[in-house]
Amino acid sequence: MAALLQVALAPVFIASTYIYIRDKYEKEPIRLLFLGLLFGLIIAAPIMGVEMFLSTFTPTEAVFKEALYTAFIVAAGTEEFFKFIVLYFLVWRNRNFNEPIDGIVYSTFISLGFSGIENILYVFNPLLGGYQTGLARAVFSVPGHALFGVTMGYYYAIAKFESSERKTMLIKSYLIPWFLHGIYDFILLAKIPMLMLLFVPFVLYLWVQGMRKIKVHVQSSPFKPQE
Numbered sequence: 001m002a003a004l005l006q007v008a009l010a011p012v013f014i015a016s017t018y019i020y021i022r023d024k025y026e027k028e029p030i031r032l033l034f035l036g037l038l039f040g041l042i043i044a045a046p047i048m049g050v051e052m053f054l055s056t057f058t059p060t061e062a063v064f065k066e067a068l069y070t071a072f073i074v075a076a077g078t079e080e081f082f083k084f085i086v087l088y089f090l091v092w093r094n095r096n097f098n099e100p101i102d103g104i105v106y107s108t109f110i111s112l113g114f115s116g117i118e119n120i121l122y123v124f125n126p127l128l129g130g131y132q133t134g135l136a137r138a139v140f141s142v143p144g145h146a147l148f149g150v151t152m153g154y155y156y157a158i159a160k161f162e163s164s165e166r167k168t169m170l171i172k173s174y175l176i177p178w179f180l181h182g183i184y185d186f187i188l189l190a191k192i193p194m195l196m197l198l199f200v201p202f203v204l205y206l207w208v209q210g211m212r213k214i215k216v217h218v219q220s221s222p223f224k225p226q227e
Contacts, residue, residue, distance in 0.1 A: 007134035040113020076181035103157025111149030
């Protein structure tokens, strides 16, 4: 039981540690990061409720339509919306949100909080769970949520620090991770062999773009020492 819990939570711990380390020049308060994880965990309950409600409208006449609706509306639409709401109310006016990388840090911690409880539910599921599920989710699902968080935080930070683009970037900070999350889930749900060939390249794309976004915001920190 304890070993299975470690398998579920280890990738969350590793990802959150990595993001914390990448915040090189002005670390965020541990208390606020903990709140991000905690609220990410708490929103799992309303997310599950909304997803169950939306699932009652799932079209069942074709696998393609069912996968499209489930991926973009039920899963990605709901999960990214609640993460965005928490991110906005947690840090938008907080004085600790004082450099671009902070948007990525807080957004990713919220995503990892949600991913952690989701991982536990999957790993301990008597039908779907187990060590193989935990390892598969450690490689794909948890990093996926983290990278959606990176994307959200990237545009969210631009909205915060570049007022001329505020509305556009706030919209992007929800829509772009929603779109990427939807594609991710759709590939897995559609059960189209040719489409599955694109899954690993798509995940690699998320990694490359995520690392680039982190680097851009780290380098633009006002706390970076002048060379």
